[in-house]
Amino acid sequence: MRKNLNVIAAYSIMMALIILVGIFQSWNIALSIFNLCLISAVMTMGANIQWGYAGLINFGIMGYTALGGLAAVLISVDPVQEAWSAGGFDILMSLWLIIAMVLIIRFILKRFNKSKTRTYSIAVIIISGILLIRFSAEPGIEAIEAVNPAKTGFLGGFGLPIIFSWIVGAFFAGGLAFIIGKVALGLRADYLAIATLLISEIVIAIIKHEDWLTRGVKNVIGLKRPAPYEVDLQSTDWFINLVEKFNFGKLELISNLSDRQAELNQLVIEGSSIFVKLCYSGLFLTVVIILLILTQKALYSPWGRMMRAIRDNEEAANAMGKNVVKQHLLIFILGSAIVGIAGAMLVTQDGLFTPGSYRPMRYTFLIWVMVIVGGSGNNFGAILGGFAVWFLWIEAAPIALFLINFFTAGMSETHALKLHLIESVPYFRFLMMGLGLLLIMRYRPKGILPEKIEIK
Amino acid sequence: MDFLNALILLLNYIFIPALTYGSQLALGAIFVTLIYGILRFANFATGDMMSFGTMITILFTWYFQSLGISLGVFPTALLAIPFGIFFMILYMLSIDKFVFKYYRTNKSPPVQLAMVSIGVMFVTQAVVRIIIGPSDQRFFDGEKFIIKAREFKEMTGFNEGLALKSTQVITVLVTIVLVSLLFWFLNKTKTGKSMKAYSDNEDLALLSGIDPKKIVMITWIIAGILATIGGALYGLDKSFKPFTYFNNMLPIFAAAIVGGIGNPFGAFLGGYVIAFSEIFLTYAYKKFFMYILPESMEPESLVQLLSTDYKFAVSFSILVIVLLYRPSGIFKGKVL
Numbered sequence: 001m002r003k004n005l006n007v008i009a010a011y012s013i014m015m016a017l018i019i020l021v022g023i024f025q026s027w028n029i030a031l032s033i034f035n036l037c038l039i040s041a042v043m044t045m046g047a048n049i050q051w052g053y054a055g056l057i058n059f060g061i062m063g064y065t066a067l068g069g070l071a072a073v074l075i076s077v078d079p080v081q082e083a084w085s086a087g088g089f090d091i092l093m094s095l096w097l098i099i100a101m102v103l104i105i106r107f108i109l110k111r112f113n114k115s116k117t118r119t120y121s122i123a124v125i126i127i128s129g130i131l132l133i134r135f136s137a138e139p140g141i142e143a144i145e146a147v148n149p150a151k152t153g154f155l156g157g158f159g160l161p162i163i164f165s166w167i168v169g170a171f172f173a174g175g176l177a178f179i180i181g182k183v184a185l186g187l188r189a190d191y192l193a194i195a196t197l198l199i200s201e202i203v204i205a206i207i208k209h210e211d212w213l214t215r216g217v218k219n220v221i222g223l224k225r226p227a228p229y230e231v232d233l234q235s236t237d238w239f240i241n242l243v244e245k246f247n248f249g250k251l252e253l254i255s256n257l258s259d260r261q262a263e264l265n266q267l268v269i270e271g272s273s274i275f276v277k278l279c280y281s282g283l284f285l286t287v288v289i290i291l292l293i294l295t296q297k298a299l300y301s302p303w304g305r306m307m308r309a310i311r312d313n314e315e316a317a318n319a320m321g322k323n324v325v326k327q328h329l330l331i332f333i334l335g336s337a338i339v340g341i342a343g344a345m346l347v348t349q350d351g352l353f354t355p356g357s358y359r360p361m362r363y364t365f366l367i368w369v370m371v372i373v374g375g376s377g378n379n380f381g382a383i384l385g386g387f388a389v390w391f392l393w394i395e396a397a398p399i400a401l402f403l404i405n406f407f408t409a410g411m412s413e414t415h416a417l418k419l420h421l422i423e424s425v426p427y428f429r430f431l432m433m434g435l436g437l438l439l440i441m442r443y444r445p446k447g448i449l450p451e452k453i454e455i456k
Numbered sequence: 457m458d459f460l461n462a463l464i465l466l467l468n469y470i471f472i473p474a475l476t477y478g479s480q481l482a483l484g485a486i487f488v489t490l491i492y493g494i495l496r497f498a499n500f501a502t503g504d505m506m507s508f509g510t511m512i513t514i515l516f517t518w519y520f521q522s523l524g525i526s527l528g529v530f531p532t533a534l535l536a537i538p539f540g541i542f543f544m545i546l547y548m549l550s551i552d553k554f555v556f557k558y559y560r561t562n563k564s565p566p567v568q569l570a571m572v573s574i575g576v577m578f579v580t581q582a583v584v585r586i587i588i589g590p591s592d593q594r595f596f597d598g599e600k601f602i603i604k605a606r607e608f609k610e611m612t613g614f615n616e617g618l619a620l621k622s623t624q625v626i627t628v629l630v631t632i633v634l635v636s637l638l639f640w641f642l643n644k645t646k647t648g649k650s651m652k653a654y655s656d657n658e659d660l661a662l663l664s665g666i667d668p669k670k671i672v673m674i675t676w677i678i679a680g681i682l683a684t685i686g687g688a689l690y691g692l693d694k695s696f697k698p699f700t701y702f703n704n705m706l707p708i709f710a711a712a713i714v715g716g717i718g719n720p721f722g723a724f725l726g727g728y729v730i731a732f733s734e735i736f737l738t739y740a741y742k743k744f745f746m747y748i749l750p751e752s753m754e755p756e757s758l759v760q761l762l763s764t765d766y767k768f769a770v771s772f773s774i775l776v777i778v779l780l781y782r783p784s785g786i787f788k789g790k791v792l
Contacts (some may be wrong), residue, residue, distance in 0.1 A: 057567060119781075187779060189567045190498040194709050195779055198772035201706060209765035361581075361702070365574055372571060427585035434578025438555060441572055 007380050007449060014387045021395070028270070031277040033394050038284035039345050040386035044370045045291055045379060046338030052377030052451065053304065054331045055311035057193045060180065062363035063200030064336045066207050066355065067176055068169030068343020070214060073157055073353045075165035076224045080156035083147045087212070090140025091155065094133045101129040144212040154215045162224045165344045166287070173340025174333045176203065181332040185325070197360065208355045220353040227279035233272040240264070243271045280349055287345065288383065291338060295379050307331060361430075366393065369437050375447025384449055392436070396429035457614075462747035464616040468605075474735040475728070476624040476693055479631035482727025483686030484704065485711035486638070486720050487679050493655040493718035494675045495560065497569035501577035502683075503705030507698050508547060508580050509684030510691045511588050513540030514595045521597070529599040531623070537688050545680035551576055552676055560672070577702075584698050593696040596623065623693040634685060635724055638678065642720065647674060655718065706768065707734070710775040716785025725787065730771045738764045 018037075022030030043061065050056040105122055112118045145153045184195045207214050214220070233239045244251065247267050254260040298304050310317040310324050318324050347353050366389065374385015392399075401422065408418045440447065484506060491499045499505075516536035526532050555576060559569050602625060605617025642648035647670075654661040654671045662668060687701065694700075707730050715726025740758040749755075762770060778785060 183776065183780060187783065189565075190570055191713070191779060191783065193567075193570060194498060194713065195776060198706055198710065198775055202769045202772050205766055205769045209763065365578070368571070368574065369578075421586070424586040424589065427582050427590070429582075430578045430585065431582035434575045434580075434582060437575035437578065438572065441568070441575065442555075442558060445568075 007384075010384050010449060011380075014384065014391070017391060027274055028277070031274060031281060033391060035277060035280050035284055035349060036394075037387040037390045038281065038288050039342050039349070040367070040370060040390045041288055041383040042284075042291060042342035042345065042386075043339050043367050044374060044382040044386040045288075045295060046335045046342065047367050047371045048335075048374075048376060048379065048382035049295065049338065050331060050335035051371055052382065053299065053307045053311065054328060055189075056185070056328060056332055056335075057189050058196050058332070058335065059193045059360075059364050059368070060196035060200035060203075060336075061339055061367050062358050062360050063196075063203035064173035064176065064339040065343035065346065065363050066200075066204055066358045067172040068165075068340035068345075069347040069353050069358075070207060071169035071172045071340070072162055072165040072223060072344045072347040073214065073220050075157055075160050075168055076162035077157035077220065078159040080147065080152045080154065083144045083152060083155050083212075086143035086147055087140030088144075088155065090137050091144070091212070094137040094140075097129065097133050097136065101125065141212045149218075152215075153218070154212055154220075161226065162348050163226050163283075165348070166341050169340040169344030170337040171340075173343065174337035177333045177336030178329070181329040185328050185332060197364065200360070200364065204355065204358050207358075214353070214355060217356045219355070221351070223347065223351045223353065225351060226283060226348065227276050230269075230272040230276055233275060234268050239272065239275070240268055243268050246271075284345060284349075287341065291341075292379055292383065299379065366433065369433055371447075373436060373440050373447060375449040375451060377451030378447070378449050381447050381449030381451070385447065388448070389433070389436075392432055393429055396432050397425050400425050400428035400432075458747045461614055461616045462744050464614055464618050465744055465747065468616065468618045470732075470735050470739055472620065472624055474732045476627045477735070478728035478731030479627050480686055480690040480693070480727075481704075481708055481711045481731055482724045483631060483634070483682050483689070484708035485715065485723035485727045486635070487682040487686065488708055488712040489715070489717055489720055489723040490675055490679055490682075492712070493720075494651060494671060495556070495569075497566045497573060498709075500570060500573045500705070501580055502708055503702045504577050504580040504584065504698070505544070505548070505679075506683045506687035506690075506704070507584050507696070507701035509540050509544035509680065510687035510696055510701070511584050512543045513537050513684060513688045514588065514593055514691070514696060516540060517595045527598065529622075531596050531598040531626075531692055533595055533688055533692055534626070537685060540684045540688060541681050544684045545677050548676045548680045548683075549673065552672065581698065581702065588698075590698055593691075595696065596692050598622065621693070623689070627689045627693055630685060630689060634682070638682075638720065641678075651675065703768075707731075707771045710771045713775055714778050714785055716787040719785065719787050722785055722787035726785070729786070730774065733774055734767050734770045737761045737770050738767050 018030050018034055021033060043065070046064075047058065047061060050058045104125060108118060108122060108125075144155060147153060180196060180199055184192055184199070187195060208216050210216065211218065244264060247264075251260055251264060251267075254263055306317070306322055307327065309320070310322060310327055314324055370385040370389040371382055372385070373389055374383065375381025404418070404421045404425070408415070408421065411418045444450075484502060487506075488499060488502050491497065491502075513533055513536045516539045517531075517533045520526070520532050520535060525535065527535055555572060556569065559572060599622055601619060602622050603618060603620040605619040608614070608618045609616075642652065650661065650666045651671055651674065653664070654666055654668065658668075661671075690701075690704070708727075711726035711730045712723045713726070714729055715722030715724065717723075738760065740760040742755055742758050742760075745753075745755050745759055
């Protein structure tokens with residue numbers, strides 16, 4: 001108990017902060033901060049597995065998040081029959097072509113020894129394959145995008161409950177990580193960082209512009225929910241009764257019957273959105289707890305010890321007979337898959353998929369700030385980092401506004417500098433993130449909750 | 457005649473824009489490569505540092521414009537650039553003193569320095585957005601065109617017009633002058649040679665009495681000059697928007713690595729490699745083929761290899777291919 005005191009203290013402070021937001025701002029805001037904190041925590045756990053356990057630097061988090069989001073769309077949206085009949089055949093043909101291309105390349109790689117001819121012939125196959133696919137898929141893509149472009153214009157998905165997409169998203173992200181890992185894991189740390197950053201940009205470019213698959217920048221809205229809708233809740237009896245019971249004392253004070261009914265309606269509307277958010281919190285919390293148990297088990301297992309050994313001294317671990325390349329690839333896939341889950345969760349919560357919103361600042365660098373600030377290598381630290389940094393990211397604007405008003409209290413309300421500062425309040429969050437990261441890296445380089453290796 | 461028309465078409469839509477864009481990338485890429493070669497880390501704050509220098513230049517341009525100072529046909533910004541450079545160097549040196557120096561003296565691994573540069577990136581981005589705001593700023597004045605497309609058509613009687621913007625000429629000329637000065641400095645002067653030595657082998661350089669403090673300071677000064685001029689030229693030619701500058705970091709990195717990181721000459725050429733391939737692969741060649749092919753063979757589609765949406769993806773794919781097959785870059789990297 002004693003040695004975990006700092007963990008408990010840090011988490012209690014975090015919870016207290018969120019509760020304070022609930023009391024002073026509103027419970028709605030507090031809960032949405034809490035939900036996004038949970039999603040951030042899942043992302044940081046993924047990044048932490050790669051960076052903290054294995055020392056692999058991955059700046060492609062944005063790409064995996066977006067793929068998880070794509071999974072949510074492909075799983076939950078109902079299939080668009082017209083589009084399938086218009087262009088489905090061409091798309092399936094291209095899919096077969098891609099598979100054939102990959103198989104041929106694999107065959108060549110296995111069959112022939114490394115030589116210039118082999119490299120060139122593979123290049124020729126890839127280029128001609130891409131051209132062939134473009135020509136065969138072009139009419140199909142045009143036909144699909146022409147089907148009711150204002151509403152669909154894409155193939156749709158499988159029409160399954162959106163919850164499944166959390167697993168599928170993990171597989172998508174893991175698949176991408178497998179490809180990237182095969183390609184880039186041999187690179188030195190900083191090259192790997194740049195390569196993953198650029199590859200994630202390519203992934204976003206594809207998601208943004210392949211309208212037949214994702215609707216691109218036209219966005220997919222109104223995704224199915226795992227939680228009930230507010231409108232339905234507001235007309236169900238048990239929910240109204242529940243709200244009435246909760247606010248019995250408050251309602252009792254109002255004697256006028258119609259006033260009382262109006263007040264109750266207001267409370268039901270507020271309560272319904274809080275209830276929906278609570279449903280999400282429950283789901284997300286389950287995921288976080290399951291992942292936490294699994295990652296903790298992994299960290300203290302022989303496998304976790306091996307990963308740390310590889311991280312701390314690759315050559316020594318290699319000499320002890322550990323397959324460094326294979327383990328690196330494995331952990332790269334595992335971490336990315338977890339990020340993929342988070343991406344699907346994020347889209348599930350928002351109920352919409354907006355490819356244009358995936359930006360490296362928010363989805364890659366911010367997550368890295370969370371990992372570094374929280375404490376790399378320590379799962380509790382990573383989760384705490386997710387919570388603390390996201391909380392600051394959201395509450396930075398009110399804090400900055402307060403500080404500006406405090407320091408410019410002497411100035412008149414119309415002073416140009418004051419007005420300019422108040423106008424640029426949203427950008428103070430970048431300043432706080434940057435300063436926070438720099439201070440932590442300088443004075444507490446292991447993070448708020450540093451890595452602790454216990455031998456059990 | 458048709459052949460000449462086709463050539464002018466390519467010149468107007470591919471060659472000149474790519475040359476300009478390539479010069480702007482090249483300056484940024486040399487900046488990245490110098491930092492990587494001498495200070496030994498990947499500087500993720502590249503794009504935002506460039507936007508900081510440009511911002512100062514813009515502020516001074518506005519100030520001069522309000523005073524009524526102008527350069528006539530040239531943009532006023534040219535006059536403001538030296539001031540931009542001065543404040544940029546001050547900013548960089550103070551960042552180095554308060555942030556990077558600690559990690560350098562502690563001999564931290566490069567990855568840690570890269571992480572620190574992310575912190576610098578956040579802070580710089582915030583400072584720029586707080587001071588000048590996130591929106592588009594145009595600060596170009598003076599004569600916009602040297603040759604207008606219509607005038608060119610009237611003058612020569614060709615079907616295709618050739619437009620030459622003054623910013624394009626300025627960009628290319630300034631780049632040539634700056635880069636030749638830089639290479640002269642690196643190859644011929646004593647300080648430049650000692651920088652080379654420091655980049656090749658730090659310990660040996662220290663043993664032979666090279667002062668590391670001086671090397672680091674000169675590196676930041678050169679970096680400040682390159683970042684401000686590169687950023688200001690980009691802003692003059694297109695427009696200034698902090699987010700675009702942040703995004704430009706990616707093709708700049710690609711250029712530096714393609715050219716062989718740590719090798720300034722490679723970075724210089726890498727900028728053009730990236731710019732030309734981006735524009736070559738995303739240009740629609742329909743009109744070009746209409747000129748050079750007989751009428752019966754005219755293409756029906758746009759003859760575009762990739763849609764312009766994938767402009768960025770092109771440079772990144774080149775980078776990935778280079779990283780896979782020649783991780784040291786086209787020109788052997790890590791020699792300054």
